[in-house]
Amino acid sequence: MIHIRNVTKRYGTSIAVDDISLEIPTGEICCLIGPSGCGKSTLVKLINRMLEPEGGRILIDGKDTRDFQPELLRRHIGYVIQNVGLFPHMTVAENIAVVPQLLSWNREKIEGRTEGLFRLMRMEPNQYRDKYPRELSGGEAQRIGVARALASDPAILLMDEPFGAVDPLNREALQAEFMKIQSDLKKTVVFVTHDLDEAIRLGDRIALMRAGRIVQYDTPEEILAHPKDRFVSDFVGADRALKRLSRFPVSEFMKEPVVVKVTDDVDAFLAKIREEGKTRFVWLLDEQDRLIGPVDSRHVHRPFNREEDVMEANCPAITVRNSATLREVLSRMLGQGVKTIPVIDDDSRLVGEISIGEIEKVTEEAAFEC
Amino acid sequence: MHRVGIDRVTLAGAVIGLCSFGLHFAVLRPNRLSSGDGLFVWNALPSSEAIILVLLWLCALGAGLLYRKNRPFRLAPGLIGNVVLVLVFLFTAGMATNTTDPDLPFLRISIGSGGWIMAFASYILILSSQQKLADRGFLRLFVSLSGLTAIVLLLATGHLSDISVIKEFSARQGRFLSELSQHLIIAGASVGIATIIGTGLGVWAFRSRILERPVFFFVNTVQTLPSLALFGLMIAPLALLSQRYPVLRDLGIQGIGWAPALIALSLYALLPITRNTYTSLRILDPDVIEAGRGMGMNGLQVLWRIEIPLSLPIILSGIRTALVQSIGNTTVAALIGAGGLGVFVFQGLGQAVPDLILLGAIPVIVLSVCTDKLMAILIHQITPKGIALQEEPAS
Numbered sequence: 001m002i003h004i005r006n007v008t009k010r011y012g013t014s015i016a017v018d019d020i021s022l023e024i025p026t027g028e029i030c031c032l033i034g035p036s037g038c039g040k041s042t043l044v045k046l047i048n049r050m051l052e053p054e055g056g057r058i059l060i061d062g063k064d065t066r067d068f069q070p071e072l073l074r075r076h077i078g079y080v081i082q083n084v085g086l087f088p089h090m091t092v093a094e095n096i097a098v099v100p101q102l103l104s105w106n107r108e109k110i111e112g113r114t115e116g117l118f119r120l121m122r123m124e125p126n127q128y129r130d131k132y133p134r135e136l137s138g139g140e141a142q143r144i145g146v147a148r149a150l151a152s153d154p155a156i157l158l159m160d161e162p163f164g165a166v167d168p169l170n171r172e173a174l175q176a177e178f179m180k181i182q183s184d185l186k187k188t189v190v191f192v193t194h195d196l197d198e199a200i201r202l203g204d205r206i207a208l209m210r211a212g213r214i215v216q217y218d219t220p221e222e223i224l225a226h227p228k229d230r231f232v233s234d235f236v237g238a239d240r241a242l243k244r245l246s247r248f249p250v251s252e253f254m255k256e257p258v259v260v261k262v263t264d265d266v267d268a269f270l271a272k273i274r275e276e277g278k279t280r281f282v283w284l285l286d287e288q289d290r291l292i293g294p295v296d297s298r299h300v301h302r303p304f305n306r307e308e309d310v311m312e313a314n315c316p317a318i319t320v321r322n323s324a325t326l327r328e329v330l331s332r333m334l335g336q337g338v339k340t341i342p343v344i345d346d347d348s349r350l351v352g353e354i355s356i357g358e359i360e361k362v363t364e365e366a367a368f369e370c
Numbered sequence: 371m372h373r374v375g376i377d378r379v380t381l382a383g384a385v386i387g388l389c390s391f392g393l394h395f396a397v398l399r400p401n402r403l404s405s406g407d408g409l410f411v412w413n414a415l416p417s418s419e420a421i422i423l424v425l426l427w428l429c430a431l432g433a434g435l436l437y438r439k440n441r442p443f444r445l446a447p448g449l450i451g452n453v454v455l456v457l458v459f460l461f462t463a464g465m466a467t468n469t470t471d472p473d474l475p476f477l478r479i480s481i482g483s484g485g486w487i488m489a490f491a492s493y494i495l496i497l498s499s500q501q502k503l504a505d506r507g508f509l510r511l512f513v514s515l516s517g518l519t520a521i522v523l524l525l526a527t528g529h530l531s532d533i534s535v536i537k538e539f540s541a542r543q544g545r546f547l548s549e550l551s552q553h554l555i556i557a558g559a560s561v562g563i564a565t566i567i568g569t570g571l572g573v574w575a576f577r578s579r580i581l582e583r584p585v586f587f588f589v590n591t592v593q594t595l596p597s598l599a600l601f602g603l604m605i606a607p608l609a610l611l612s613q614r615y616p617v618l619r620d621l622g623i624q625g626i627g628w629a630p631a632l633i634a635l636s637l638y639a640l641l642p643i644t645r646n647t648y649t650s651l652r653i654l655d656p657d658v659i660e661a662g663r664g665m666g667m668n669g670l671q672v673l674w675r676i677e678i679p680l681s682l683p684i685i686l687s688g689i690r691t692a693l694v695q696s697i698g699n700t701t702v703a704a705l706i707g708a709g710g711l712g713v714f715v716f717q718g719l720g721q722a723v724p725d726l727i728l729l730g731a732i733p734v735i736v737l738s739v740c741t742d743k744l745m746a747i748l749i750h751q752i753t754p755k756g757i758a759l760q761e762e763p764a765s
Binding site for chain 2: 050073074075076082084085090091102132134149158
């Protein structure tokens with residue numbers, strides 16, 4: 001738990017952080033976001049005392065940070081910066097071992113920890129251990145940057161635009177990996193970003209800052225559904241309803257699909273469906289439960305003709321993975337002009353279906369005022 | 371695989387080497403002061419020795435024209451170069467020993483322009499092999515040093531003592547050693563002082579935006595002054611000071627002598643050291659420093675673990691430049707009575723004795739080259755591997 005209480009920081013006459021109070025619960029990711037110069041980076045640097053405030057207190061688990069020597073405090077707070085800042089004259093393994101060495105761990109313990117961190121980052125230790133930062137790609141370097149920050153297993157992780165300098169494709173991969181790691185480690189993370197999508201994707205809470213003050217501190221869903229004022233609603237944009245959808249994983253909203261396997265008696269099944277009259281479309285699966293495509297129960301040849309009766313030949317275009325968010329689902333629906341979409345898992349097996357009605361329910365809950 | 375091609379460096383060396391036959395290989399003087407007569411290779415040496423030299427150079431020419439990428443061809447120019455280098459000295463010495471004339475007891479034999487150019491051309495052959503053997507440490511070292519080692523051994527065993535410049539040396543052995551050590555002390559001390567002040571100035575200029583310009587204006591201006599003028603400038607104020615304060619005179623600080631030389635040379639050495647210190651700090655990535663601090667290093671740990679390993683190689687290469695420059699400039703310092711090897715150069719100029727000039731000049735060249743090499747090795751050793759990686763494509 002990080003308590004920030006009435007903290008103020010000035011640079012000369014300008015105020016970077018203006019009497020901010022903020023509580024960050026243990027194990028949560030708090031994203032600090034706002035226009036440049038709003039004081040978000042300054043606030044992070046106040047937490048590990050890279051900067052000293054003019055007023056106010058910062059408590060970590062109830063203990064005032066001023067009671068510790070700054071260097072000792074920082075060895076127990078992970079720190080990741082935008083340009084990584086790996087030490088170019090040290091190997092990757094030596095970079096990771098910096099904090100454990102400062103903490104005078106013994107060699108076996110350091111080696112074991114380094115090994116473990118490589119695995120955590122899904123990097124092959126033997127391949128990377130003796131490389132130098134120069135030889136790494138941007139994404140690899142940032143993974144090592146995160147590993148280095150985690151080396152002493154700190155409870156708190158400060159990340160100052162960590163993925164800002166990485167290309168969009170790699171950034172998404174890094175975000176996904178980071179979420180996976182975070183779901184295991186449950187660190188208390190303060191994450192500075194200027195990318196709203198990133199904040200919405202990663203943050204348990206978002207603190208939106210402006211001119212040294214926090215304008216709104218809430219869950220991403222709340223900020224997007226109920227922006228506190230004009231500044232917030234402008235910042236989150238006119239498409240906030242859409243952005244909000246990316247907080248909702250499709251796996252939580254999909255329904256049980258009506259399916260028929262090619263090994264079943266397709267004719268009999270369709271006839272029964274038609275009589276009941278509830279469902280018009282059913283999903284046809286192959287022997288391994290993989291999706292072949294949708295079938296219209298009213299217009300089927302007799303006998304069943306697999307070539308002509310499956311309505312959509314290009315199946316991948318209308319399916320989504322179960323790891324997708326409702327935002328991707330909606331985009332896919334609009335792009336393909338369909339109202340219902342099948343959801344598949346990593347092995348292409350059908351696991352559910354979702355229709356536009358479910359998405360509407362999610363947006364109605366929020367009851368947007370415009 | 372082994373295509374025949376032209377090796378330009380070896381070819382250039384061979385052509386220069388063959389051209390040197392058109393100049394006087396040796397100079398014969400009735401005594402050390404007279405101007406003397408030049409002798410071509412075939413007049414100076416017995417025909418067998420002349421033929422050996424011609425054949426060696428023709429081999430070099432062949433190696434240059436018919437180059438193949440295999441080991442014998444990489445090694446050949448260097449071997450020929452080393453052999454020729456030794457032979458130039460050995461043959462001249464042999465000629466000096468064998469040429470006796472009862473009428474001319476003070477007869478002197480020196481290496482002539484052709485002999486020196488031949489030695490220079492043989493060095494081009496050695497360099498050519500060095501380049502091609504970059505990946506073979508031992509062979510490269512052998513090619514670089516075998517000729518020089520042989521010459522040093524020949525010198526030590528007295529086989530070259532009949533060459534005129536060695537006779538000049540023998541006549542002044544004690545003086546030579548004292549001037550050599552004086553030279554080394556002045557050059558070394560000036561760079562030592564400049565290192566202390568220069569690194570300080572560099573750090574200062576980096577930390578303060580206001581001081582950056584004046585500091586560099588000062589060190590750049592000093593560097594543009596001719597060394598002789600700077601020595602001259604030192605004389606008046608120091609003379610005045612030592613007159614005013616006798617303590618200084620007792621310490622040996624006067625208008626002329628080692629004091630003004632040391633001050634002027636230190637000022638000279640400031641620029642490369644100040645500039646490199648400043649640059650090394652300038653190119654330090656601030657993110658690296660921030661990461662270090664953010665991970666909990668204190669000021670001393672940041673300095674010791676990050677700043678020094680990253681900037682030392684660059685500062686040392688500034689010191690390397692300063693050392694080479696100082697060794698050369700100390701020669702001129704002899705003019706204001708500071709001593710050093712320049713003493714022989716200016717004595718030789720005054721008395722019109724070319725061999726005396728060489729007695730001063732050759733050691734200065736050898737000192738500069740050796741210092742440069744030693745510093746290069748030192749810098750290579752202390753440069754962290756992770757940084758060296760980024761420099762490799764350039765070399």
